[in-house]
Amino acid sequence: MESTKAIPWRIDWATMRFTYIGPQIEELLGWSQASWLTVNDWAERIHEEDRQKTVEFCVAQSQKGVDHEADYRAITRQGHHVWIRDVVHVVRRPDGSVESLVGFMFDISARKEAEDKIVQLQRELELLSYRDSLTGVANRRMFDTVYPAEWVKARDSGHPLSLVIIDIDHFKQYNDHYGHVQGDECLRRVAHVLNAAAADPDELCARLGGEEFVLLLPGTDREAAWSKAERCRELLAAQEILHACSGVGRLVTVSMGIGTIVPGAQDDAKVFLDRIDRRLYQAKSAGRDRFCDNDA
Numbered sequence: 001m002e003s004t005k006a007i008p009w010r011i012d013w014a015t016m017r018f019t020y021i022g023p024q025i026e027e028l029l030g031w032s033q034a035s036w037l038t039v040n041d042w043a044e045r046i047h048e049e050d051r052q053k054t055v056e057f058c059v060a061q062s063q064k065g066v067d068h069e070a071d072y073r074a075i076t077r078q079g080h081h082v083w084i085r086d087v088v089h090v091v092r093r094p095d096g097s098v099e100s101l102v103g104f105m106f107d108i109s110a111r112k113e114a115e116d117k118i119v120q121l122q123r124e125l126e127l128l129s130y131r132d133s134l135t136g137v138a139n140r141r142m143f144d145t146v147y148p149a150e151w152v153k154a155r156d157s158g159h160p161l162s163l164v165i166i167d168i169d170h171f172k173q174y175n176d177h178y179g180h181v182q183g184d185e186c187l188r189r190v191a192h193v194l195n196a197a198a199a200d201p202d203e204l205c206a207r208l209g210g211e212e213f214v215l216l217l218p219g220t221d222r223e224a225a226w227s228k229a230e231r232c233r234e235l236l237a238a239q240e241i242l243h244a245c246s247g248v249g250r251l252v253t254v255s256m257g258i259g260t261i262v263p264g265a266q267d268d269a270k271v272f273l274d275r276i277d278r279r280l281y282q283a284k285s286a287g288r289d290r291f292c293d294n295d296a
């Protein structure tokens with residue numbers, strides 16, 4: 001047993017002293033075999049954050065006479081820590097009283113590291129699933145998650161909520177003329193500009209799909225939403241993205257539907273979104289490269 005990776009040990013229940021611990025413990029944790037005298041030596045060598053719950057759990061299980069296992073970080077003599085799985089068997093006398101505890105300690109650091117890596121990857125994946133892969137701004141899924149929450153916040157607080165829906169003008173012609181790859185690049189640049197315009201932490205710029213984007217602007221009144229939309233146009237104009245076949249001008253332009261609401265109990269987030277979308281199409285039919293903020 002002393003040649004295996006698992007480290008065997010035995011504790012006498014009456015005295016709470018180690019009657020045996022495998023010599024491999026020194027290689028694993030740095031503490032000599034002879035230094036493991038009582039359960040206190042074991043408890044003191046458990047990481048502070050794991051100590052209380054591990055000791056309480058193991059004592060309770062042992063008192064009940066139940067075999068158990070516990071994962072915890074053991075402190076090494078050098079001050080580092082190693083993840084241990086302690087598997088404990090409670091040895092009982094014929095009358096049922098506890099005589100001793102015997103167990104094995106396993107080094108599970110590699111497994112814990114792999115588990116941590118998986119958790120981290122899952123978090124990254126979760127974040128990525130809310131990003132539009134082409135432009136890097138938030139995607140429709142993110143908007144669909146955040147918008148209802150902001151709606152409820154605005155309704156409860158009585159603060160205004162603004163939406164700006166933005167669509168690139170004659171983007172089909174852009175793609176047809178410059179090709180899809182340059183079309184993608186154009187989308188990235190427009191997204192970048194819009195994202196820069198909605199830079200406050202509670203503001204959101206999301207790509208709704210195709211060449212359509214939305215700015216979700218909590219706590220923003222009508223006037224401030226207009227300034228935001230103006231800012232988007234200025235920033236986009238400064239990019240000077242050529243669009244030879246636009247028909248509107250020589251540069252890429254956008255049309256926007258804008259709206260502001262202090263949601264009341266009867267209002268519906270979806271209805272409001274549809275209304276702003278209709279305003280966008282009013283801006284399109286009125287000649288493009290403009291805003292519309294009222295219903296025709």
Ligand SMILES: Nc1nc2c(ncn2[C@@H]2O[C@H](COP(=O)(O)OP(=O)(O)OP(=O)(O)O)[C@@H](O)[C@H]2O)c(=O)[nH]1
Pocket residue numbers: 134167168169170171172173175179180181182183184187209210211284288
């Ligand atoms: N390059 C590129 N093009 C896209 C992408 N998604 C959608 N499109 C293109 O966007 C164009 C949208 O065209 P339309 O819906 O006809 O709109 P439009 O030409 O912009 O015309 P208006 O909106 O009326 O000004 C289509 O040609 C789509 O192929 C994308 O991810 N990359």
